[in-house]
Amino acid sequence: MSIRVLSAAMIGLAIPSLGLLTMPSASAQHLFDLGVRQLQPGTIIPVQSFKGEEPQYFSPNSTHPLTLRVAQDIYNGSGQLVIPAGSEVRGSLRPTQGGARFFGTALIVNGRLYSVQMSSDLIHDEKDPRHYSAEAIAQDAAIGAVGGTVLGLLTGGVSALGVIGGAGAGVAVGNITAPQVVVLRPNQTINLTLNSPVRL
Secondary structure (H helix, E strand, O other), rough: HHHHHHHHHHHHHHHHHHHHHHOOOOOHHHHHOOOOOOEOOOEEEEEEEOOOOOOEEOOOOOEEEEEEEEEEEEEEEOOOOEOOOOEEEEEEEEEEEEEEEEEEEEEEOEEEEEEEEEOOOOOOEOOOOHHHHHHHHHHHHHHHHHHHHHHHHHHHOOOHHHHHHHHHHHHHHHHHHOEEEEEEEEOOEEEEEOOOEOOO
């Protein structure tokens, strides 16, 4: 009789224990979820320069190491926040026909580094805007005006028209000879496309 009572007591103790095993706590579920947030290839990640107050200028003929920041929170299809705004994307700006493309190879989220493959569309090169600044135009005009004066002296006469024409020629030559550069402007957003899955 005592053996039967003891067996029943042991079964009764075992049932709650099994219930605890099959019903994990909220904290245990949270721990289980860690590390499973994933983004699929094709996800668009908007990024911007860290140097938001000044334009950055890059030669389109060279590769430049570059770090950009994620411009907005990135969520996956399940509504989970995967990449918080402000996270870093490290990579390089590489020459491409007509300009350059940014290739991201590392992502830093909450101090942890992840290997990634991201790329931008073509960022077109352009005439260096610094050659169109008021100071640069004034310098080109002054050089041209001096050239017009010298030319007038050599040809037998200096006129106001010659000086003005020389100034205009100086501005034109400065604009024509300005080198091509790739410019990242303040608050300019570049869309990166994720080329491989990311699991954080």
